[in-house]
Amino acid sequence: MNYFLTEEQRMIVDICKEITEKKIKPVRAELDQNQVFPSEIIQEIGNADLFRLFIPEEYEGMGTGIFEVCLATEELSRGDLSVATSYAASGLGFLPILISGNKQQKEKYLPLLASGQKLAAFGLTEPEAGSDAGAIQTKAVLEGDYYVLNGTKQWITNGGEADIYTIFAMTDPKKGSRGASAFIVKKGTEGFDFGKKEDKMGIRASATRELIFNNCKIPKENMIGREGMGFLVAMKTLDQSRPAVGSQGVGLAQGALEEALAYAKVRKQFSNTISSFQAIRHMLADMATQIEAARNLVYYAAKAIDSGQKDISRLSAMSKVFASDMAMQVTTDAVQIFGGYGYMKEYPAEKMMRDAKILQIYEGTNQIQRDVIALDLVKKGF
Amino acid sequence: MDIKVFKDKCTGCKLCQKVCFYDAVDIKDKMAYINENCILCGACIEVCKFDAIEIKEQAPDMDFTDHRGIMVYLETHDGRVLDSGFELLSEANKLKKDLDTPLYALVVGNICQDEAKKAFRYGADWVYAAMHAVFENHFDDIYSKVLVKTIKKVKPDIFLGAATPFGRTLIPKVAAILKTGLTADCTGLAIDSQSKLLKQTRPTFGGNVLATIVCKKTRPQMATVRPHVMEKIEIDAPKQGQFKEIKIQPGHYGTQYKMTGTDKKQEESINLSDYEVIVAGGRGLGEGKNFSMLKELSEVLGAGLGASRAAVDSGWISYPHQVGQTGKTVNPKIYIACGISGAIQHLAGMQTSDIIVAINKDAAAPIFKVANYGIVGDVFEVVPKLIERIKSGKPLIE
Amino acid sequence: MVKIKVVVCIKQVPGTTDIHIDPQTNTLVREGVENIINPFDNYALEEGVRLKEKSEEISQTVALTMGPPQAEQILKDALSVGMDEAVLLSDREFAGADTWATAVTLAAAVKKIGDAGLVIFGKQTLDGDTGQVGPEFAQRMHMPFIGYVSKICKLDRKSIQAERLMEHGYEIIEAQLPAAISVVKDINEPRVPSLRGKMKAKKMEIPVWDRHHIGLDAEQVGLSGSFTQVVKVFTPQSKHEVMMLEGSTAEQVEKLFGKLKQLNVVQGA
Known part of the structure; x- marks a missing residue:
């Protein structure tokens, strides 16, 4: 299936394929085991211009749509979800600047992010504010030309590795979610520290840390958009980024299917390859079908966003929830096809299954996604 | 020089299209057409049942009767002749029986006479030796000068050198100066019974395909031969042949190179070919630390x-240990392959071992196709038990 | 003194060595084989690009290949990893060239390119596997040649200092430019192409030179210009008969021990 990609889109896929095959696959097991952040691979991704995709040409980007980002993310996820997560999280980190930042902010930060010299991160979640993002407690208080930040962000992807952070903090706690604002905070700012790197079930090579703000003074021109607009900025960002999470599911599942298929064709039991048994063949058929269905939904959602469609929350949530549930199922089935070997770290299926779980949790749990879909459905009908 | 299809003979059977490696045959209206992809390899001519394809070439009607004998170049290092040279001499000693010609050894290096004379032990009738301090550094321009000079004087019909890193730099240079054909990295040499040409067989495509190459137009016929593919055979009672020292006037041996440093570090500078037994590990070991068991x-x-390339590429062990197409070629008495599947690239480097033992959990692994003894089993069980068995000297089973 | 050009010679090869001859039909099996840049040449290209990135002394990097018209693709690949220019040597008459005829043809092209200070080769090709073209080319050009280079220590407009990998260790040797080298894979880690590079490469017109462009006679190129010729191509025969050592692990090990003992490798009861 070629999905009628343009030549440029095919180039993006080819480049990512080369990165996956040559740079990611040979080291992914080791990165996972030792929890090493894949700096070299991220640099390679930067050199290959992949961080430029969604950034407009005037800021040294290539001005593509979300669809192209999804193509790249999918192919990198086929290799390793930690790498793809680190890549996509930088996109999530710079989207608020792209969507709501002013010209000076864009000129200052986007070219650095486009080249991959600097990574970005998105800081919304807090210990007491996960799905309930409106409950964030980090505060930003205006003092002269500065905002002073206090509070803690939790489980921030690229935390410690990124140089540029978009941080959501309460400027007017009385107003609840309407009292939140978004800020750009640079690594190295006084009063901005990191917690230890989290020890995770999956995507272990990606960096996940706490961000700790202790009287951290940032210039007031680092505010993205206007005061009180923070929550809106976050939601707009997530609406656009969700299909990329979907594409992570598609790529991861595709990688798992490829491994399972290759194994099934060589593993012999009862004197026959297990790929000749109907029990296995039907599993493989279902896996392939589910992947293709998810891919179609993700591509459609991405293209809808790129076409400028306004009301995209429902579709975007659908693509995330469907593709990530699918990835969990397909990677679990891949382990099953590998049998005992699948449970061993010697083969990649085990890691893929551990990795898949996060897709159902991060960037809005699948329960929250269903809430979004249902709310939209009940409110507007089909 | 051109390739031609005879329209009256061609039936459009497509055999040539199937055999062609370069997509150079189009079949139109039951007729083969050769397109611009053709490299004139001749594969189609061999396969054609109707003699419908021909490559026209001018007959090399040249007289080479003044060229006689086989000359073998012996490389030296640190005052010693390398074994690869003796292996070649031994092989040339077999070849010369089909030609009834003398066998010359050409030894070049900063060595002594006794060392050079060792060539007699491997069948040389004549030993030409260039022994001088100018040869201390392996510079191709200095060496090529003495090689070219000697070849021009002695006029051998065949010239052989080992395909060591230096040989692979020097010999092509010599061939280019002499403007004669050179076949690289041969694994088999034979004399054609009719034409008396040297048939030079070498692996291509990583050892999946062998090609036999000849040099009809020029002399000497030159080849480099992979070290450790041929067997070194010392002669029981060598006759003392002619020893000729090549006089060296250092002033004539200027160089365009300058040696600014050497570094023998190469971490574990192991020379695998020194061992009669080799234990090797591959992907089946799972991770680097498991190499300690093999160690x-x-x-x-x-x-x-x-080690196999897979193990080296994974960083489990350093490159000097690598056996195979892109690593060392070894020829030990016993090769014990542990957790090596036997990719063709690996086999290329070890399949001439006398005895191959394979331990692998996959009974279908290609390594068993070249092995003499096979154990289908888990290396993590077999190897420790074997170590225990050897150390204790006591049977595992009563 | 003018700035130098760095020329990198590359070759298109089948993307796998997993090629064999079907014993029944005696035909080469090459299902789904795609043509790629010779893997060793990627290190040569990367080194060329890096030298240009690091040094002010280099005016231009040029990728050069000889092959059929489709070999244009690997030149596009070379451009997309950062080479400045590319030249394709393609002529019906180049067909059947052995290493010498190839070296002669490349040498004529490098002369036409002009100002080449350094010519880089991969250490060998995946298909032919000879590693011979580099040294023969250097002799043809009367250039010094440093083979198996694992590190370029120094390069200026006049000379190169490089570390070469020999059987017994490393040597650092210096030669005057123009010079030719062949590189081994330890030298660098080749990059993947960039999207901008690929787009630039797509747009670039690659000049195609035939025999006349480089001023060679018909007798100097292709099969006519070759000294050697292939007379037979065949599949290696496996002559081994494997004896499987069966039983429990202990029994297997015991049997193996017995064999090793027969071979005088181990002693003991």
Whole structure:
């Protein structure tokens, strides 16, 4: 299936394929085991211009749509979800600047992010504010030309590795979610520290840390958009980024299917390859079908966003929830096809299954996604 | 020089299209057409049942009767002749029986006479030796000068050198100066019974395909031969042949190179080919630290430690241990392959071993196709048990 | 003194060595084989690009290949990893060239390119596997040649200092430019192409030179210009008969021990 990609889109896929095959696959097991952040691979991704995709040409980007980002993310996820997560999280980190930042902010930060010299991160979640993002407690208080930040962000992807952070903090706690604002905070700012790197079930090579703000003074021109607009900025960002999470599911599942298929064709039991048994063949058929269905939904959602469609929350949530549930199922089935070997770290299926779980949790749990879909459905009908 | 299809003979059977490696045959209206992809390899001519394809070439009607004998170049290092040279002499000693010609050894290096005379032990009738300090550094321009000079004087019909890193730099240079054909990295040499040409067989496509190459137009016929493919055979009672020292006037041996440093570090500068037994590990070991188990086995056996490319590429062991197409070619008495599947690239480097033992959990692994003894089993069980068995000297089973 | 050009010679090869001859039909099996840049040449290209990135002394990097018209693709690949220019040597008459005829043809092209200070080769090709073209080319050009280079220590407009990998260790040797080298894979880690590079490469017109462009006679190129010729191509025969050592692990090991003992490798009861 070629999905009628343009030549440029095919180039993006080819480049990512080369990165996956040559740079990611040979080291992914080791990165996972030792929890090493894949700096070299991220640099390679930067050199290959992949961080430029969604950034407009005037800021040294290539001005593509979300669809192209999804193509790249999918192919990198086929290799390793930690790498793809680190890549996509930088996109999530710079989207608020792209969507709501002013010209000076864009000129200052986007070219650095486009080249991959600097990574970005998105800081919304807090210990007491996960799905309930409106409950964030980090505060930003205006003092002269500065905002002073206090509070803690939790489980921030690229935390410690990124140089540029978009941080959501309460400027007017009385107003609840309407009292939140978004800020750009640079690594190295006084009063901005990191917690230890989290020890995770999956995507272990990606960096996940706490961000700790202790009287951290940032210039007031680092505010993205206007005061009180923070929550809106976050939601707009997530609406656009969700299909990329979907594409992570598609790529991861595709990688798992490829491994399972290759194994099934060589593993012999009862004197026959297990790929000749109907029990296995039907599993493989279902896996392939589910992947293709998810891919179609993700591509459609991405293209809808790129076409400028306004009301995209429902579709975007659908693509995330469907593709990530699918990835969990397909990677679990891949382990099953590998049998005992699948449970061993010697083969990649085990890691893929551990990795898949996060897709159902991060960037809005699948329960929250269903809430979004249902709310939209009940409110507007089909 | 051109390739031609005879329209009256061609039936459009497509055999040539199937055999062609370069997509150079189009079949139109039951007729073969050769397109611009053709490299004139001649594969189609061999396969054609109707003699419908021909490559026209001018007959090399040249007289080479003044060229006689086989000359073997012996490389030296640190005052010693390398074994690869003796292997070649031994092989040339077999070839010369089909030609009834003398065998010349050409030894070049900063060595002494006794060392050069060792060539007699491997069948040389004549030893030409260039022994001088100018040859201390392996510079191709200095060496090529003495090689070219000697070849021009002696006029051998065949010239052989080992395909060592230096040989692979020097010999092509010599061939280019002499403007004669050179076949690289041969694994088999034979004399054609009719034409008396040297048939030079070498692996291509990573050892999946062998090609036999000849040099009809020019002399000498030159070839480099892979070290450790041929067997070194010392002659029981060597006759003392002619020893000729090549006089060296250092002033004539200027160089365009300058040696600014050497570094023998090469971490473990192991020379796998020194070992009669080699224990090698591959992807089946799972991770680098498991090589310690193989190291122990190699120690109790007094063996060298080898590895497949997969193991080296994974960073489990350093490159000098690599056996195969892109690593070392070895020819030990016993090669014990542990957790090596036997990719063709690996086989290319070890399949001439006298005895191959394969331990692999996959009974269908290609390594068993070249092995003499096979154990289908888990290396993590077999190897420790074997170590225990060797160390204790006591049977595992009563 | 003018700035130098760095020329990198590359070759298109089948993307796998997993090629064999079907014993029944005696035909080469090459299902789904795609043509790629010779893997060793990627290190040569990367080194060329890096030298240009690091040094002010280099005016231009040029990728050069000889092959059929489709070999244009690997030149596009070379451009997309950062080479400045590319030249394709393609002529019906180049067909059947052995290493010498190839070296002669490349040498004529490098002369036409002009100002080449350094010519880089991969250490060998995946298909032919000879590693011979580099040294023969250097002799043809009367250039010094440093083979198996694992590190370029120094390069200026006049000379190169490089570390070469020999059988017994490393040597650092210096030669005057123009010079030719062949590189081994330890030298660098080749990059993947960039999207901008690929787009630039797509747009670039690659000049195609035939025999006349480089001023060679018909007798100097292709099969006519070759000294050697292939007379037979065949599949290696496996002559081994494997004896499987069966039983429990202990029994297997015991049997193996017995064999090793027969071979005088181990002693003991």
